[in-house]
Amino acid sequence: MNFGKRLRNLREGQGDTQETVARAIGIPLRNYQRFEHNEGLPRFEIFCALADYFQVNMDYLAGRTDLRDAPPPRIMETDRLRLRPFRDDDAPDVFAYARNPAVGPVAGWPPHNSESESLEIIRTVFSKPGVFAMELKETGHVIGSVGFVDGHPEGLRPDCPDNELGYALSQDCWGRGLTTEAARAVLRYGFAVFKFHVIWCGYYEGNDRSRRVVEKLGFRYRFQRETDVPLMGDRRLTHFYTLTKEDWYGQLPSASPGR
Numbered sequence: 211m212n213f214g215k216r217l218r219n220l221r222e223g224q225g226d227t228q229e230t231v232a233r234a235i236g237i238p239l240r241n242y243q244r245f246e247h248n249e250g251l252p253r254f255e256i257f258c259a260l261a262d263y264f265q266v267n268m269d270y271l272a273g274r275t276d277l278r279d280a281p282p283p284r285i286m287e288t289d290r291l292r293l294r295p296f297r298d299d300d301a302p303d304v305f306a307y308a309r310n311p312a313v314g315p316v317a318g319w320p321p322h323n324s325e326s327e328s329l330e331i332i333r334t335v336f337s338k339p340g341v342f343a344m345e346l347k348e349t350g351h352v353i354g355s356v357g358f359v360d361g362h363p364e365g366l367r368p369d370c371p372d373n374e375l376g377y378a379l380s381q382d383c384w385g386r387g388l389t390t391e392a393a394r395a396v397l398r399y400g401f402a403v404f405k406f407h408v409i410w411c412g413y414y415e416g417n418d419r420s421r422r423v424v425e426k427l428g429f430r431y432r433f434q435r436e437t438d439v440p441l442m443g444d445r446r447l448t449h450f451y452t453l454t455k456e457d458w459y460g461q462l463p464s465a466s467p468g469r
């Protein structure tokens with residue numbers, strides 16, 4: 211089946227108009243129509259956005275397989291970022307930002323002491339399927355991490371799949387809205403691919419930059435309590451927030467909870 215036909219089938223299968231899809235992935239309607247008419251193939255980031263929008267893997271979209279339910283690729287594009295799994299050769303970039311005492315301690319972990327320590331973190335903490343490297347397209351460098359940290363204050367419950375969002379960014383990139391941009395894509399992935407019902411996020415008292423990210427993402431305040439910060443050997447007042455699937459889809463102009 212050709213690309214245009216597959217695209218049309220996916221769109222019609224979801225009951226979407228061409229305009230809805232074009233708007234959701236941020237391209238002019240005319241461009242989208244050209245893809246359905248096989249008048250040209252989308253460039254890579256548009257291709258990723260289409261696969262993400264229809265929640266199919268890229269091979270399916272390209273007509274190379276009929277397995278549409280295989281997990282979507284763990285590569286997502288936003289305006290300024292490529293979100294992808296970490297690799298061993300990211301260790302120098304991770305060390306460059308994680309050695310800075312302004313980054314880890316406010317999030318509850320000590321600065322990295324060496325590239326080999328960063329590599330260890332890449333292979334353990336960052337190797338989880340819900341964790342993404344934030345690669346700045348402009349430079350090709352990894353500037354941070356964003357993703358699901360496998361836990362939250364009420365404990366994972368099989369009847370209500372949920373998880374907690376965490377993030378950290380190189381200090382020289384702060385204040386440009388990059389974490390919010392990355393987290394939006396990752397939240398979408400969490401609800402659509404991991405089928406989370408509730409996503410948690412918490413920050414320690416005084417971390418106003420993180421508080422602003424949480425607020426801008428549309429999380430709702432739940433409660434605060436003192437928690438252990440094991441890697442730093444202290445206890446801190448922690449503020450917890452949640453975002454439900456319903457709230458998330460309610461924020462989006464053209465999506466529904468079934469998607």
Ligand SMILES: CC(C)(COP(=O)(O)OP(=O)(O)OC[C@H]1O[C@@H](n2cnc3c(N)ncnc32)[C@H](O)[C@@H]1OP(=O)(O)O)[C@@H](O)C(=O)NCCC(=O)NCCS
Pocket residue numbers: 312313314316317377378379380383384385386387388389390412413414417418419420422423
């Ligand atoms: C928290 C963090 C990820 C925010 O990322 P970011 O991409 O800079 O986020 P934003 O650009 O949306 O900025 C968030 C807030 O930081 C503040 N801020 C903006 N520019 C800043 C700068 N140059 N320096 C310091 N803070 C700044 C602003 O209050 C901003 O809120 P606003 O949008 O209402 O103005 C980042 O500061 C960081 O990595 N901190 C250390 C690790 C951490 O705290 N992780 C979270 C653990 S819960």
